[in-house]
Structures are given as structure tokens and as C-alpha cells.
Amino acid sequence: MPANRIEPVPDVVSDYVEPASPAGDVDKTCGLTxxxxxxxxxxxxxxxxDSAVRRTWWRTLEEVLREPMFLLLLAASAIYFVLGDVSEALTLLAFVAGIVFLTVFQSHRTAQVLDSLRELSAPRAxxxxxxxxxxxxxxxxxxxxxxxxxxxxxxxxxxxxxxxxxxxxxxxxxxxxxxxxxxxxxxxxxxxxxxxxxxxxxxxxxxxxxxxxxxxxxxxxxxxxxIGKSLTGITEARSPLQLETRTFVNRFALTAIALCLVLVVAYRWRSGEWLPGVLAGITLAMGILPEEIPVILTVFMALGARRIANEGVLTRRMSAIETLGQTSVLCVDKTGTLTQNRMSVRVLFAQGKRQIIDQNTQRIDEAYHELIEYLVLASEIEPVDPMERAFHETGRVGLAGTGRLHKDWSLVHEYALTPELPAMSHAWHTLEPGHHAVACKGAPEAVCALCHLGERETQTVLDHAAQMASGGLRVLGVAKAQHSHAAWPEKQHDFEFSFVGLVGLLDPVRPEVADAIAQCQAAGIRVVMITGDYPSTARAIATEVGIDGARIVTGGEVAAMDDVQLRDAIENVDTFARVKPEQKLRLVNAFRESGQVVAMTGDGVNDAPALKAAHIGIAMGLRGAEVAREVASLVLLRDDFAPIVSTIRLGRRIYANLVQAISYTVAVHIPMIAATMIPVLVGWPPMLAPVHIVFLQLVIDPVCSVVFENEPERANLMRLPPRRAGERLLSNRALAQGATAGAVAATLVVGLYAGLLTHGYPLPFARTLAFASLVVGNVALIFAIRALPQSGSRAHASERNRYLWIVLSITGVALVLLMTVPALARLFGLVALFGP
Structure with missing residues (x-):
């Protein structure tokens, strides 16, 4: 026995299935109840x-308590206690508890969404x-x-x-x-x-x-x-977007440290005190640190995956959501993606004659009975594949009472279809002693080769097959053989096959496909059909759904091309026929090497390499092999083309909203930085304290992660070209626009504060009005960011973001209370502007 083979586990069956036999008392025809x-x-x-630890409330809380913002808040509270300002310290701690609760709730909710998506992606049986x-x-x-x-x-x-x-x-x-x-x-x-x-x-x-x-x-x-292995123990590498945002946050953090040190030194130099300077530095750090960005990214990806799942597509790798908006080439199979995968036998060809099968067909002529007989024999006994189901149904109807449905024969040997020989054979033990019938079906050219037909006969068969395929039919050849020897041949070519006929199957095009492909083309996405069917079948389907089928390249031609010729072909051809799995992989790699971002659909074992090579592999969830689903980034919960387009649309929306959220984060921190630094550097009394930053954070966090995530789709979203590969999340233009909007708000707030102090207004009054203007400025920045050009044209008026108005209403109520309730105003170091 080889060294790496598994030793049998003693009594493993008798431990669980009684009595001690592999079958036990289980009825193999009914299963368990x-x-x-x-x-x-x-x-x-x-x-x-599964060795992975599922997320709990305590684990989420532990992660939040290690966040830099939380540690800064605790440090600020401690300084207030040292300075003797107990009420300020307790107020800050109360806000800390509120922020921790909201953060834990949001993080746990996001984790639950991810866990539910993992449950959906679990293997099936x-x-x-x-x-x-x-x-x-x-x-x-x-x-x-x-x-x-x-x-x-x-x-x-x-x-x-x-x-x-x-x-x-x-x-x-x-x-x-x-x-x-x-x-x-x-x-x-x-x-x-x-x-x-x-x-x-x-x-x-x-x-x-x-x-x-x-x-x-x-x-x-x-x-x-x-042996303690886990199928889920491998963690996914950080995506390009995660790496980019991490770099962005790290740069902000370095800037924050430098500015905080400058501010502490400046305060010490002007006032001669260290603790208030450290408090000012902490306030500035809280205003600078964009701790919202990792939260935003996590929330957007998790909730985006849930939105995509609602469209019938399961996200197995979150990085795919980032890439959806960059998709420039969509490679799709024909069967089950563009078509309904509901096959029916439409044309029979045997003995030089042809019969069309439709709803009006009363009976199938006797000349085609042998063809149907061997079609059924070459299929699985309990078929799952729609094509083989169609053969069985035709046999049940067309061969009833003919004696050609052999329920008493037993299947004794099989020859599987391979990439080298696209044909399969079943050998049956008949009622005659020592006699076996062999039924074969497969690609017409492969069946002709197995039958050793001459060149002229082969060409005649292939001409008939091409004529049938030109009507959009899938065409198979059928052959038969007899075998009476005790030993089975190693390969199908060793049988003496004789040609029986051809069968054409109709698989109707999905009615929504043409419109979905038109949407892709309007969005600058090429749809390329790669199929194993005949070129004439591929051309007929391509023409019907709106794909350019004027020029078709076959798998044989792809195999004969060098890399330069293949690059030229993929630039000008949208339909590839008679393609083998290894050629599909080569096509995907060629598209990638030409600078395209490739999404590709697949369902079989042999599709797995190409699915893995594509930027976004899309596996068929209903009829796809488990290995295809494992390597794919997305899994279709229903085998259809329309959800792919919906997913691309959602991917673009998610990314556009993410850009808005990050732009807002950049813009909204600038007024806080200015309001913290400028008064200290100029020599004015500090305008902001940590408690003010906490209040602003309670506005910023929900705006970034809730309001912008729920922004409706822009009207021109699917009329824009794909985002360029490698494009940064925030371009220099977007960064400049966000910074400009923030600088305008900062100028107005600091200018108001300076003007009030210059004109002799009391410090609490000036601080109150300046703080109120800062809150209003934060709200105004929401609308400014939503109106920026890179956000695209506005959404339809009927698509309103109700979360925006909820956040604005809560913020407005909180600000009014702060301005009218004296006790509440005092906690913030402000004065009530209205009320008694």
C-alpha cells in the first residue's frame, strides 16, 4: 500500500450505522426519514x-476598546480628572460609552451579515x-x-x-x-x-x-x-482597496502625530502649561484621525455583499465588489447563461432523412427509433443534466410500446467524456448471455472519428450537423457497437462503432438576455461568448442576443495562433466556438495581458482554472461543480445572465458611494483640524474640547457608513465607461475637491469665531456660535460632496435617501437641545442661546 494512502478507520461504519455493515438498516432506495x-x-x-472562531459580542467589544480613538478619549478623561474638572470628565466618559455601544452594535451587525453570507456559500450535498x-x-x-x-x-x-x-x-x-x-x-x-x-x-x-x-x-x-484540519482556515489576502485605505490612514496618523506635537509645544510656549497643551493635542488627534475609513470600508463591503445576494448572486470574496466597477470584458458561456438550459429534442437525422419534433408532432417515424434508443442508452439512468432529461422524455413518448426501452438491461461499463475525446459511451448487459450493447453520444466530429467514417461520409455528416446548428440547435452524434469479449477495451476507439444519426436540441434564449447585454454594451463592457458548440450555433445565438457574431474563431484556430495573433483576435472577435477548457484559460489570460479586467462565467470542473485566472470568476450555483464554486469570486444563486448585470450595476454603485463617503471623511476633518489648531497657534482661547469632537463623531460616523451607503444609484451609472484598472480610490481631483469644500467650511467657522472674539463677545457665546456653525458646516458638506461632479448625475427624484433625512433630523434635534437647555449647554462649555 502506498505510504500516503489513508489507513482504514476500524469500525467506523458500525459506530454510526446499525448493524455493523456499510448499509446497515438504511434503505438505499428511500434514505433516512x-x-x-x-x-x-x-x-x-x-x-x-471548522477551527475558525465565530464572532461574539465580547470579541467585538475587545476590538473596539483597542481602537486609537477610544484610547485618546480615555486619556482626555484622565486629564480632566487631574485638572479637577470632574463634570467634564464624566460627560466625556458618558459619550465614550455611547460611541463604544454604537461601534460595537455596527461592527457586530456587519459581522452577522458576513456570517450569514458564509452560511449561504457553504458546500451542499x-x-x-x-x-x-x-x-x-x-x-x-x-x-x-x-x-x-x-x-x-x-x-x-x-x-x-x-x-x-x-x-x-x-x-x-x-x-x-x-x-x-x-x-x-x-x-x-x-x-x-x-x-x-x-x-x-x-x-x-x-x-x-x-x-x-x-x-x-x-x-x-x-x-x-x-486530524484537526479546517477547510476555512485560510484567510483571504488584503484587497488592493484595503491596502490603499490602510496606507491613507497611516499617512493621516503620521500627520496627526506631527501636528499634535507642534500644537502641544506651541501651547506650552504661549501659556507655560503642559496638561492643557496635551489636552489640546489629544483634541487635535481626535479631529485628525480618520478612524471611520476602515469601518466605512468594512460596512460598505458587507452590506454591499448582502445587496448583491438579494439580486441572486453570492459574494465569496469581498475584493470582487471592488473590481466589479472595473469590468471591461465579460466572458460568458452559452448554455444556461444566455439560454434557459431547458432543452428539448427538436430535430432527428437518421438514414439520410430528417424529422422536426414540435408540439404538433403526433408520432416519431420508425426510421428514428434506433437513434432515440441509443440516445437513451448513452445517457445516465437517472439524469440530472437537462440534455439527458430531454432524451429520456423523447424516449418515453416516442418509443412507448416499441420494445426499445430496455428497463431490464443493466449498465456494466462506462467511458467518460474527456477534453481529448468529447464523446461518452455506456456498455449494457443485455438478456443475451455474453452479449453487450454499447451506446455512444458526443460531438459529431468525435463520433465520426470513432466510427472510422471516410472523409466523404464525415463531410456529409458534418454538413448536416452544421445545417442543424445554423438554427441555433445543439447537435450531437450517436453511434452503436456490440461487444462479446470478457475484457473491456481501454479506450472507446477500440470498439467497432457504426454511425446511427444526429440529434438537434433546442435551448431557448432567455428573454431578458438581449436587454441585459445592451446595458453592458452601453456601460462600455464587451460581452464575449465562449462556447463548446458549433460555430453556426454560436452565430445564431449571438445574433439573437446582440453579440457580434460576424466573425467567429474556433478553439482549433486559437490553438494554432501564437500570442501576437491571439491578441489581434481578441481585439476584434466577440464569439468563440468549439472551445476547449485549456483554450478558455488561454483566452482569459490573453484578455488580462491586454489590460482588460475580465469577468467570466463557468460551471464545470474544467472551467476552474479559467475562473481562477479571471479577475472575477462567476460560478453557476445550481448546475455548477463544487470546485468551480470554490475558486469563483461570485456564485449565481440562479443560473441566469440578468443577475450578472445587476451585480455589475450594484458594484459600480457601491464604489461610487464609497468614494463619496471617503471624500466626506476628508472634507469634514479639515474644519475640525482648523478649529483646533488655529486658535492655539494664533493665541486665542481654544475653540474645541474633546467632548465637542465626540459630538461631531456621532454625526460623522452614521453619515459615512449609513447615509452614503444608502445613496441611490446615479442616473448615468450604466452609461459611464468602466473604471480604469489600478485607479486610486480618491483621485487627485476628488481629493482636491473634498479638501476645498472642507477648507471653505473651515474658513467660515474660524472666521466667525475670530470675528466674535474681535468684536468683544464673551468667549462662551463665541464658542457656542462657532460650534453650532461647525455642526451646520458638517451637514452642509454632505450636500456639497453629493453634488461633486465625480459623483455622477443626480439620481431620479423618486429615489430619495431616507437615511439622510433621519440623520439630519436627529442632528438638528440634538443641536436645538444643546442651544436651548442650559444644563446641557454647560456640559459642553457652551451657553444656551434660546429659552429661559
């Missing part, structure tokens, strides 16, 4: 192997319960469940195989061995040494074939759980 599932879940818990095949979260599996696994799926629990068809599994997560391992069903009389080859282990990836297993262990009792 719902009541039994609940009992087992109560006993064994959830099927989760096909399970048999109550006699029905169901799709459930893998975390809900229990020992004894009958689970189906197929190519591209991650094994959701430990289990014993009861059925296996050409099944091989990658167990490198457990063994470190990258070579896939073949698996076979466990027989009742199997020797013990066969057990490892009949066991599937949680976390392994199915790389080929299909199988059925009975779960023997879940969660921490699995092999993966016993």
Missing part, C-alpha cells in the same frame, strides 16, 4: 469541521431522504444519510461507497498525494484490504465519475476532523 435525521442530528451535531432526492447544506448531513457525489463535487462527509461509476477522488487535502485515487463500491464479501478503496473522506474532491455513499461519520468524527 426526516424524523430519524432530527434524532441523529441531536446526537451527532452539525457536520462542520445531494441526499436521499423520505424517498426523494434533495439538495441540502452539507452541514445538515447525519450518519446514515444516502449521498450522491459526482464529478467536481467536494465529498461532504466520510462515507462508504454503495455505487461507483468510473469514480476517482483527489485526497491530497488529507494525504498530500496529488495523484487521484480510484474508488469502487464495497461488496458485502469484500476483504478488509479493499475497505480504503471503498471509503470516501470529507474534504476530498471528486475528479471523475459518479457514486453513491452512506455517511459513516460527520463533523469532528470524520478523518478530517480527527
Amino acid at each position: 426526516s424524523a430519524r435525521v432530527e434524532q441523529l442530528r441531536a446526537r451527532f451535531g452539525r457536520n462542520v469541521v 445531494q441526499v436521499l431522504r423520505d424517498g426523494q432526492r434533495q439538495l441540502v447544506s452539507a452541514a445538515e448531513l447525519v450518519p446514515g444519510d444516502v449521498v450522491f457525489v459526482d464529478e467536481g463535487a467536494r465529498v461532504p462527509a466520510d462515507g462508504a461507497l454503495t455505487e461507483a461509476h468510473e469514480l476517482s477522488v483527489d485526497e491530497s487535502l488529507l494525504t498530500g498525494e496529488s495523484v487521484s485515487v480510484s474508488k469502487s463500491a464495497l461488496r458485502a464479501d469484500a476483504p478488509p484490504e479493499q475497505a480504503p478503496d471503498s471509503q470516501l473522506f470529507f474534504g476530498s474532491m471528486v475528479v471523475q465519475g459518479q457514486g453513491q455513499m452512506i455517511v459513516t461519520a460527520t463533523g469532528p468524527n470524520t478523518m478530517l476532523g480527527r
Whole structure:
């Protein structure tokens, strides 16, 4: 036995499924009952192997208490106590408690959103319960469940195989061995040494074939759980936007430290006192530090992911939200994305004749019965694929009473479709002793090659196939063979196939696709169709949905091109047909190398490399392989094209609103910095104290993270070109505009304060009016930032931001109370301007 193979776990089946056999008392045709599932879940818990610590209130509170702003507030309170101003210190501590509560609430809410999104992205499993095949979260599996696994799926629990068809599994997560391992069903009389080859282990990836297993262990009792590995232990690297904002905040922090030192020294030089100078420095630091920016980024990404999920798209990597607005090329598959993936047999070709199948067809001519017979035999017994379902349905209707539906035959051997040979074969044991029937279906050119047709015959078949494909049909060839030897050939070419016919399937285009593609094109996004279908099929579909199909490049032509020729092709071609997975990867890389930001859809195991290579990989959630979903950035909760466009639209909106929020953060700190520094440097009495900064923070934080996040979409959002790759969050122009708006507000506030002091008004009165003007200035900056040119044209009048008016109303009420209630005004060192 190889050194890296897993040793069998003794009695692993008998521990969980009674009695001591792989099948136990589980009925493989019905599975467990719902009541039994609940009992087992109560006993064994959830099927989760996860070392990650879930966020709690206490953990969130601990993170908040380590924030620089909180530490500055505590330092300011301590200084007030030392100076003997107990009321000021207690007031500040009360505001500290309020800010901590709001921050913890907001952070925990954001974490809960992220946790709920992770729950949605959890692996799923096909399970048999109550006699029905169901799709459930893998975390809900229990020992004894009958689970189906197929190519591209991650094994959701430990289990014993009861059925296996050409099944091989990658167990490198457990063994470190990258070579896939073949698996076979466990027989009742199997020797013990066969057990490892009949066991599937949680976390392994199915790389080929299909199988059925009975779960023997879940969660921490699995092999993966016993060795303490976690599938979620790998943390995602920081995104470019996170790195940019972190650099931005660090620069602000360095500036704050330098200015604070200058202010402390200046205060000491003018007044001869250190503690008030340190207090002024703390006030300035609180006014400078843009601690809102990391919070803004986290909240925008989390709530943005939830908005996107509401559109039917799951965000697996938050960095994808940043990139959506930069998408310039969208590579899409045809089947199930542009089309409905609801196939029906439309054309049959056999014996030189052709019949069209539609709603008015009463019967299928006898000349096509053999074609339908072998189509059904070449399909799975219980098909999931819409194409094979269509074959079974046609056989059920068209072959009823003909004796060609072989319910008494048994499937004994399979040959899987491969990139090198796009055809598959099923070998059946018939009622005749030693006689086997072999049915094959696949790409017409591959079937012609298997039948060893001459050049002329092949060309005739391909001409018929091209004619059928020109009507937008998906075309397959069908062949048959007989086999009477004991040993099975290694490859399909060793059979003596004879050609049976062609079948054309209709997969209608989704009605909303043409409009969605038009929206992409208006937004400067190229939509490129990459399909494995015939060029004529691709051209027909491309024309119908609005993609340029005038020139089509095939996968064979891509393979023959050098890099220079391929770069020229991708600049002028929007439709690629007969493309293999490795060519799809090459196309994605070519688009990337040409400076495009690429989003790409895919669903199969072979699509995984291209999905990973694209800037934004988009996996199909319903029919996609688990490996495709794992490497993708986004997962479609329904296999449709329209949600992709909605997601791009939302990505642009989220980023535009994020720019506004950061611009506001920059602008709003400038008046606070000026109001703190200038009076001290000039020699006036300080205008602001820490408690004033705290009050302003209670306005700034909700404005940045709530108001701007809920800003409606701008009217011209999807008529703007994609954002340039590598473009900074705040361009020099946007930064200058925000700083200018803040400087204007600062000038007005400081000018008012200076004017009042110059004209002999009492200090409390001057401070009160200046502080009120500063609050009003902060509010005015909201509208100034929303009106900046980079924000785009205004949203429709019907789309109002109700959160803006809620924040403004609360701020207005708080300011009025501050100006009218003497006791409240005194806590802030102000005077009541109105009232008794």
C-alpha cells in the first residue's frame, strides 16, 4: 500500500450505522426519514469541521476598546480628572460609552451579515431522504444519510461507497498525494484490504465519475476532523482597496502625530502649561484621525455583499465588489447563461432523412427509433443534466410500446467524456448471455472519428450537423457497437462503432438576455461568448442576443495562433466556438495581458482554472461543480445572465458611494483640524474640547457608513465607461475637491469665531456660535460632496435617501437641545442661546 494512502478507520461504519455493515438498516432506495435525521442530528451535531472562531459580542467589544480613538478619549478623561474638572470628565466618559455601544452594535451587525453570507456559500450535498432526492447544506448531513457525489463535487462527509461509476477522488487535502485515487463500491464479501478503496473522506474532491455513499461519520468524527484540519482556515489576502485605505490612514496618523506635537509645544510656549497643551493635542488627534475609513470600508463591503445576494448572486470574496466597477470584458458561456438550459429534442437525422419534433408532432417515424434508443442508452439512468432529461422524455413518448426501452438491461461499463475525446459511451448487459450493447453520444466530429467514417461520409455528416446548428440547435452524434469479449477495451476507439444519426436540441434564449447585454454594451463592457458548440450555433445565438457574431474563431484556430495573433483576435472577435477548457484559460489570460479586467462565467470542473485566472470568476450555483464554486469570486444563486448585470450595476454603485463617503471623511476633518489648531497657534482661547469632537463623531460616523451607503444609484451609472484598472480610490481631483469644500467650511467657522472674539463677545457665546456653525458646516458638506461632479448625475427624484433625512433630523434635534437647555449647554462649555 502506498505510504500516503489513508489507513482504514476500524469500525467506523458500525459506530454510526446499525448493524455493523456499510448499509446497515438504511434503505438505499428511500434514505433516512426526516424524523430519524432530527434524532441523529441531536446526537451527532452539525457536520462542520471548522477551527475558525465565530464572532461574539465580547470579541467585538475587545476590538473596539483597542481602537486609537477610544484610547485618546480615555486619556482626555484622565486629564480632566487631574485638572479637577470632574463634570467634564464624566460627560466625556458618558459619550465614550455611547460611541463604544454604537461601534460595537455596527461592527457586530456587519459581522452577522458576513456570517450569514458564509452560511449561504457553504458546500451542499445531494441526499436521499423520505424517498426523494434533495439538495441540502452539507452541514445538515447525519450518519446514515444516502449521498450522491459526482464529478467536481467536494465529498461532504466520510462515507462508504454503495455505487461507483468510473469514480476517482483527489485526497491530497488529507494525504498530500496529488495523484487521484480510484474508488469502487464495497461488496458485502469484500476483504478488509479493499475497505480504503471503498471509503470516501470529507474534504476530498471528486475528479471523475459518479457514486453513491452512506455517511459513516460527520463533523469532528470524520478523518478530517480527527486530524484537526479546517477547510476555512485560510484567510483571504488584503484587497488592493484595503491596502490603499490602510496606507491613507497611516499617512493621516503620521500627520496627526506631527501636528499634535507642534500644537502641544506651541501651547506650552504661549501659556507655560503642559496638561492643557496635551489636552489640546489629544483634541487635535481626535479631529485628525480618520478612524471611520476602515469601518466605512468594512460596512460598505458587507452590506454591499448582502445587496448583491438579494439580486441572486453570492459574494465569496469581498475584493470582487471592488473590481466589479472595473469590468471591461465579460466572458460568458452559452448554455444556461444566455439560454434557459431547458432543452428539448427538436430535430432527428437518421438514414439520410430528417424529422422536426414540435408540439404538433403526433408520432416519431420508425426510421428514428434506433437513434432515440441509443440516445437513451448513452445517457445516465437517472439524469440530472437537462440534455439527458430531454432524451429520456423523447424516449418515453416516442418509443412507448416499441420494445426499445430496455428497463431490464443493466449498465456494466462506462467511458467518460474527456477534453481529448468529447464523446461518452455506456456498455449494457443485455438478456443475451455474453452479449453487450454499447451506446455512444458526443460531438459529431468525435463520433465520426470513432466510427472510422471516410472523409466523404464525415463531410456529409458534418454538413448536416452544421445545417442543424445554423438554427441555433445543439447537435450531437450517436453511434452503436456490440461487444462479446470478457475484457473491456481501454479506450472507446477500440470498439467497432457504426454511425446511427444526429440529434438537434433546442435551448431557448432567455428573454431578458438581449436587454441585459445592451446595458453592458452601453456601460462600455464587451460581452464575449465562449462556447463548446458549433460555430453556426454560436452565430445564431449571438445574433439573437446582440453579440457580434460576424466573425467567429474556433478553439482549433486559437490553438494554432501564437500570442501576437491571439491578441489581434481578441481585439476584434466577440464569439468563440468549439472551445476547449485549456483554450478558455488561454483566452482569459490573453484578455488580462491586454489590460482588460475580465469577468467570466463557468460551471464545470474544467472551467476552474479559467475562473481562477479571471479577475472575477462567476460560478453557476445550481448546475455548477463544487470546485468551480470554490475558486469563483461570485456564485449565481440562479443560473441566469440578468443577475450578472445587476451585480455589475450594484458594484459600480457601491464604489461610487464609497468614494463619496471617503471624500466626506476628508472634507469634514479639515474644519475640525482648523478649529483646533488655529486658535492655539494664533493665541486665542481654544475653540474645541474633546467632548465637542465626540459630538461631531456621532454625526460623522452614521453619515459615512449609513447615509452614503444608502445613496441611490446615479442616473448615468450604466452609461459611464468602466473604471480604469489600478485607479486610486480618491483621485487627485476628488481629493482636491473634498479638501476645498472642507477648507471653505473651515474658513467660515474660524472666521466667525475670530470675528466674535474681535468684536468683544464673551468667549462662551463665541464658542457656542462657532460650534453650532461647525455642526451646520458638517451637514452642509454632505450636500456639497453629493453634488461633486465625480459623483455622477443626480439620481431620479423618486429615489430619495431616507437615511439622510433621519440623520439630519436627529442632528438638528440634538443641536436645538444643546442651544436651548442650559444644563446641557454647560456640559459642553457652551451657553444656551434660546429659552429661559
